[in-house]
Amino acid sequence: MKNVVIKNLNYSYNENTPVLKNINLEINQGEYVSIVGQNGCGKSTLCKLIIGLLEKDSGEIIVNGLSLNKDSIQEIRKKVAIVFQNPDNQFIGATVEDDIAFSLENNNIPREKMITLVKEYATKVGMEDFLTKEPSYLSGGQKQRVAIADALVRNPEILILDEATSMLDPAGKQEILSLVNKMKLENPNLTIISITHDIEEAYLGDRIVLLNEGEIVLTCRPDELFKNSELINQYNLSVPFIVQLQKKCQELGYQINDEDTLEKIGEMICQSK
Amino acid sequence: MNNLTFGRYAPFNTFVHKLDPRNKLLMMILLLVSIFLKVDSWSSTLILTAFLFLLLIAAMIMSRVSFLQLFKSLSMMWFLVIFLLLIYIFIPNPNYNPEHIAFYIGSYAVNYDAFYQSGYIIFRLIMMIMITMILTATTKPMDLTYAIEWYLSPLKIFKYPVAHILAMTLSIALRFIPTLLDETQRIMKAQSSRGVDFNKGGIFKRIGGLVALIIPLFVSAIGRSEELSNAMEARGYNPYAKRSRYRILKFSWRDLIAFISILAIFGGILTLKIYDANFIKIDFIYWIFGAKPLF
Structure with a gap:
């Protein structure tokens, strides 16, 4: 089943500088896709378009069979969860438990169910001992773990990681990557779209989508890309x-x-x- | 972050901590009003004030608020004490009474009343500080916002979630105080390394240094707010939709006991005030200073 279908997508911040040009992309259910590319190539813009934080200029985005528009946006957001780059700026609740509950409150989940879900997902990401802690007492990696719990607690079909590890130290980064791996094993149907700078991280995916100046220049298996030294030199990638x-x-x-x-x-x- | 100790939430598990924040807010207002009610005679007022003061001391002990913190915050009041004294000494006294003259400054007569008046004001201010301290030390900021939201909930009639939006804004502001303080320190260090000196120089130079701090801070805060709103929207936040609640406030038997006691005290003082009851007439002023009572 196709989870995300993007057809002829165009987007520009202003008329003269197109950010995304004629993007066509299909992502299957349960697939782990890494989107790589240099700064300003439109990676983050693409994922913001998928959850409707930005409005497309033209083209179509179909998530789970629903075409993205003003009426379907709330429905789609229930299916798509995103973890952003900055651990501080996505921590909304006063404490870990409040933050995990925030997503549930938005979906009008009854309180009794919320309490069990908060515990369950905090345990899944290994934050069960920190439920009443405030964000200033947590490390970056711990905050990102909470952000993943926030994302997964709504039981989404698609998880987008928008450079979720780029502001973490190596230990924190490893923590998050192994957590994502664990989540993937627990729920093989979860589609993961990982936007990343980090080539090691991109290598974990089933498929790599290479963006350059707003265009998809390549989609292939990770090992295929990195064996091709010509492509590596052309797009200035590290191996x-x-x-x-x-x-x-x-x-x-x-x-x-x-x-x-x-x-x-x-x-x-x-x-x- | 460490110098913001005044009124910081202290995580204990006392009777006062367990009270409903809505109740605590209401009791605080009742106590504040009680403090500022003045019964006609000085002696009665003094006794009532002393009674309230002892009550607050007991409440502080009960809720394990640190007295050290109180003294620390009071140490900043010296300026106010001197200022008030000067005002009361040099403002002409409408109840001028030659028998109340304490001493002369040159040929200017200083009345005892100046000392009573300023002393009484300072004392009430100290009690105000104690009350707010008990409230903030025993209540999480978030619980306070929930209480405020509850009190504003009648605004629902305007078909616009005013109470919820205000509470959400407040709670986000509270949540970001430590984050922005960290940011401030980071920017200060960055600017210091570029040669800005925040502690030296004349007033204009210091203001210039402050600009170098405030502008980056604002830029970063606005950037954060953009990202925060994205994160909230992506997680399905919609203030107009029906939302469930994770935290609920409970009014328990403890609240009933506490509220009835405070209400009784407030009612008692109010009754004394209304009936002009001078239940006790000791001439403290005469007693202490040998002067005749003013009121």
Whole structure:
């Protein structure tokens, strides 16, 4: 089933500078899509258009079979959750529990159900001991974990991560990525759209969409992109560590396949002499 | 953040903490009015004030508000004390009474009344501070906004969610105080590293330094508000739609006890005031200073 269908989408902040040009994209249910590209290529704009925070100039966005317009916007927002970049600016409640409850209050969920849901999702993201804590006592990674709980508590079909890890330290980033991985395993039908700068993060996806100056220049599997050194040079991308390692090892004469994980490569190197 | 200790919420679990914030707000108003009710005779007023003062001390002990904080906040009142004294000394007294002259400054006669009046005002101010301190130290800011929302809920008749929007605005403002304080410190450090000195120089130089702080702070706050509104909208916030509530306020037996006691005190003082009851007539002034009573 197609979760998100974008047809001939155009958007510009003002007439002379188009931000997105004729975007066509289809995303299947349960897919993990990474959207990568340089600063100002329109990645964040694209996701804001999908949840209707910005109004498109032309084209069509269909989410879960509903075409996005003024009447369907609230319905679509129930299905799409987004985690933004800045952990502070999306923390609305006074405490962790209030913040998770905020999404539920908006959907007019009865209080008894809210209490159980807040506990359940706080536990899922590992914040159950911090329920009554205020945001100033939390680290960036913890705040982003709460933001993910906020997003998932409404049981969305699509989760958009808009550079959700870019303001975190490496530990916090790892925390969030493994949490997303865990959520994905728990609910394989959850579609994830991850907008990112970080090439390691993009590599986790099933598919990479490369945006350049408002146009989709490439959609392919991550390993296909990173083996193609021509494309990498053309769009000035860096190569994920695992791909670099595989390449180096192949050059050194190890028998390494593209699917081999870090652990397996390590083992091979240790076993050979 | 550390210098904002006055009236900070202190997470204890006392009787006062457990009270309904709506009730606490109402009781605070009743107590404030009681303090400013003045019964006709000085002696009765003094006794009533002393009674209220002891009551507040008891409430402070009960709600575990730190007296240290109270003294700290009072230490800033010296200026006010001196200012009030000067005003009362040098403003001509309508009830001038030659027997009340305390001493002369040159040929200017200073009345005892100046001391009573300013002392009484200061004392009432101290009690006001105590009351607000008990309220803010035992009530989470968010609970206070819920209480305000509840009191404003009759505004629903205008078919516009005034109460809800106001409460939401207030709660977001409260939520962002620590965040913006952090931001202020960050900007101060950044500007200091670029050569702005916030502590030295004449008044104009300092104002210039302040501009270098306030403008970036505003820019960042406006940027934050944009992102915040995006996040709220994306999470389906719609103030006009029906929303359920996670926090509910409960009026319990504790509230009933507390409210009835405060109401009784307020009623008692009001009755004394209305019937001009000078239930006690000790001439404190004569007693202490050997002068005849003024009232």
